[in-house]
Amino acid sequence: MTIPAAARRIAILGVHLESNAFAPVTREADFRSLCYLEGDAIMAEARKPAPALPAEVAAFVGEMDRLGPWTPVPILVTGAEPGGPIDGRFFSSLLADIRARLLAARPLHGVYISNHGGMTSTEGEDPDGVMFEAVRQLVGVRVPIVSTLDLHANISERMADNADVLLAYRTNPHVDQRERGAEAAGVLTELMDGAKSFTAFIRLPLTPASVTLLTAAGPYAELIARGQALKTQEIIAVSVVGGFVFSDTRKNGLAIVVSARDGLASARRVALELARQAWRDRQRYLKRLTPxxxxxxxxxxxxxxxxxxxxxxxxxxxxxxxxxxxxxxxxxxxxxxxxxxxxxxxxxxxxxxxxxxxxxxxxxxxxxxxxxxxxxxxxxxxxxxxxxxxxxxxxxxxxxxxxxxxxxxxxxxxxxxxxxxxxxxxxxxxxxxxxxxxxxxxxxxxxxxxxxxxxxxxxxxxxxxxxxxxxxxxxxxxxxxxPNLDRVPFKGLPRPVFPLDPDTRWREPVFR
Ligand SMILES: [Zn+2]
Structure with a gap:
């Protein structure tokens, strides 16, 4: 049974933080002073001409408005400037608040999560994944969850497993935040209309410095372009995240997430082709800086x-x-x-x-x-x-x-x-x-x-x-x-990893 569009209750939430393991802990005050919006304040801010919230949230709301009647259920949207890991105690209280709000808001028919995707906590390396899993547990497997992510996200298996579709920015500098927010609205609507999504996820032992992840030209630009060129009728989305090496976690590494409408085989085929290209090109993810x-x-x-x-x-x-x-x-x-x-x-x-x-x-x-x-x-x-x-x-x-x-x-x-x-x-x-x-x-x-x-x-x-x-x-x-990664005292990266370990080998995943 499909729900009439106007009656569709769509939750909106997000916690934006890019965590640098070597920077001071990011605390509640850092979120409160940049962006901390609860409930209806999210909608009011999103519809302002110059909103002070992540651009993709405003674009998601705008596109949902354009697609027709809907019932927004704004939960909580917050973000801090890139900094150290989030204070674990604050993250727990934030998550409890999100849970309580989602629980009170049920029934829900769709969820939009706007996260950066490169967050770590003082108590764990995958708070994004913890949050995605908590949301999934609350809404159940039938309610679609679509998330936008930064191109510097460090995607975990937990994130990929608990969202139906992940949509990462495709530009660096990130000038497509609005486009991705609007795309999320379209994808979520398609899933609420009954479409299915099958997601393949591959992470490579490749942690490039961000100066090599520009999208105007170079290996990463070519990889992103190839991903979009491989989008056939069956493919919903192709995301290639370069990751944020300074998070210094096991979930670091250039990652490819492909969602297909018709089954896992199509998604895996595209993901594997992109992973092979990225690995072939790994020597090109090195750059000489100016002394x-x-x-x-x-x-x-x-x-x-x-x-x-x-x-x-x-x-x-x-x-x-x-x-x-x-x-x-x-x-x-x-x-x-x-x-x-x-x-x-x-x-x-x-x-x-x-x-x-x-x-x-x-x-x-x-x-x-x-x-x-x-x-x-x-x-x-x-x-x-x-x-x-x-x-x-x-x-x-x-x-x-x-x-x-x-x-x-x-x-x-x-x-x-x-x-x-x-x-x-x-x-x-x-x-x-x-x-x-x-x-x-x-x-x-x-x-x-x-x-x-x-x-x-x-x-x-x-x-x-x-x-x-x-x-x-x-x-x-x-x-x-x-960006001179040899200078950085990494402790958490999966090793061996390229370019820190030049002889790193990647074994292709075997899909059964
Ligand atoms: Zn970024």
């Missing part, structure tokens, strides 16, 4: 010679979007002492420094001490005379790239002129993926000769108006997100 000395020389030259193209540096080791503090001064200091000119650098996360600038006032001169209060081994103190160029409360709307149209908040912020280098200082961790963080301070990106962003790759979709791919340099800086 700091070379970067400094390039910046000095760019400042002196206006004929040369302007350049942009990724401070790749310190990306707040991967759990980095956004507060290492290594590259800033090197550029400062080399007297590089016409440099813009941001966003440097330092709440005491931002507060000091606000207290001093616009136009004031003072001695800026970066990392005055830091105990972080990567975030060393650095002092320089500075002038306050501009002050801002940090609230803005994303202009371009993965956060376009989303409400953002950097907290109290300031632009400081260090003489040749202008630094945007913020108070809340956020990667510099959107040019708005410079523009809201009145800074002219087009006039800069060198721009330095604390972002690993998402800045590409925001700054592409100013810099083509050939003007981008990924600088080999130290920090919690160094």
């Amino acid at each position: 700091i000395e070379d970067a400094v020389r390039l910046a000095v030259e760019a400042g002196r010679n206006g004929e040369k193209p302007a350049i942009i540096f990724s401070d790749s080791g310190d990306n707040p979007g991967g759990g980095g503090g956004g507060n290492t001064a290594e590259l800033l200091e090197a550029l400062y002492w080399a007297e590089a000119k016409r440099v813009l650098l941001g966003v440097f996360i330092d709440p005491p420094l931002a507060a000091q600038a606000h207290k001093a006032g616009a136009g004031a001169r003072f001695e800026a001490v970066f990392n005055r209060a830091s105990t972080d081994r990567f975030a060393r103190r650095f002092k320089a005379p500075a002038k306050v160029l501009a002050l801002h409360d940090g609230k803005c709307i994303g202009r371009r790239g993965l956060w376009a149209g989303q409400a953002l908040d950097l907290g109290p912020s300031a632009a400081l002129d260090l003489g040749g280098i202008t630094v945007v200082v913020g108070s809340r961790r956020k990667q510099a993926a959107d040019p708005i963080f410079f523009e809201m301070m009145g800074l002219d990106i087009a006039a800069a000769r060198t721009v330095v962003v604390k972002s690993r790759g998402h800045f590409r979709a925001g700054f592409d108006e100013f810099f083509g791919p050939e003007q981008v340099y990924e600088v080999d800086t130290a920090g919690l997100t160094s």
Whole structure:
């Protein structure tokens, strides 16, 4: 018996966290201060013009609205900036809350889960899987569960087993969050209409650094494109997640999830073909970064010679979007002492420094001490005379790239002129993926000769108006997100694993 569409009760829930095993624990306050919505507040936020919640949730709601009448059952949607494992006690209470809300909301006819998929907890390495299983136990096997995931998800068997269809982003930078949210609405509707889904899952002993997982070109771009090309009538979805190596768990590794309408055989055929391609290409998931000395020389030259193209540096080791503090001064200091000119650098996360600038006032001169209060081994103190160029409360709307149209908040912020280098200082961790963080301070990106962003790759979709791919340099800086994986003290990855263990072998799964 099918339920009339308008009477279909569809639960919406999500817990977004990308966990870096080496970063400080992510606590309840980190979720509450970024996004924590319960019940009807989810719907109200999702339908705002510039919502402050994961874009795929807003898109899911929008597409369900477009498809016809339905009954949303908003449960709980929360997310924190990428950081350390979630505090286990908080996760337990969150899960208990989700369970209670789902129980009270029954009957349910479908469930949409919007998770990142790369979360770990202080008490276990697969809270995403625990959550999926809990939801499945509550709703039973007949109610379809569809989930969207980040391209950096570390998918566990438990997640794959307990969802009907997993839909991962297919772009890096992630500019298809809305498309995947809308696709989830379509897939969930098809399943509620009676379609079946059979899912094949393969994980490879391959943990690439994220700088090799771009989707404009390269092995990963080709793999994702191949996956979509293999989508026949029988295939519902093909997801190829690159994973997030810094989670440092046994469930790490590039993974392929394929769902088919007609049975497991079709899903397995496609998954295996993609897994073979990924493994064949493994040597291509290696990339040479630009040494700091070379970067400094390039910046000095760019400042002196206006004929040369302007350049942009990724401070790749310190990306707040991967759990980095956004507060290492290594590259800033090197550029400062080399007297590089016409440099813009941001966003440097330092709440005491931002507060000091606000207290001093616009136009004031003072001695800026970066990392005055830091105990972080990567975030060393650095002092320089500075002038306050501009002050801002940090609230803005994303202009371009993965956060376009989303409400953002950097907290109290300031632009400081260090003489040749202008630094945007913020108070809340956020990667510099959107040019708005410079523009809201009145800074002219087009006039800069060198721009330095604390972002690993998402800045590409925001700054592409100013810099083509050939003007981008990924600088080999130290920090919690160094793509130079040999430097990272991994403990939990499945070993052997490529590229850490160059001789790693993969044995193909035997499907019976
Ligand atoms: Zn991601």
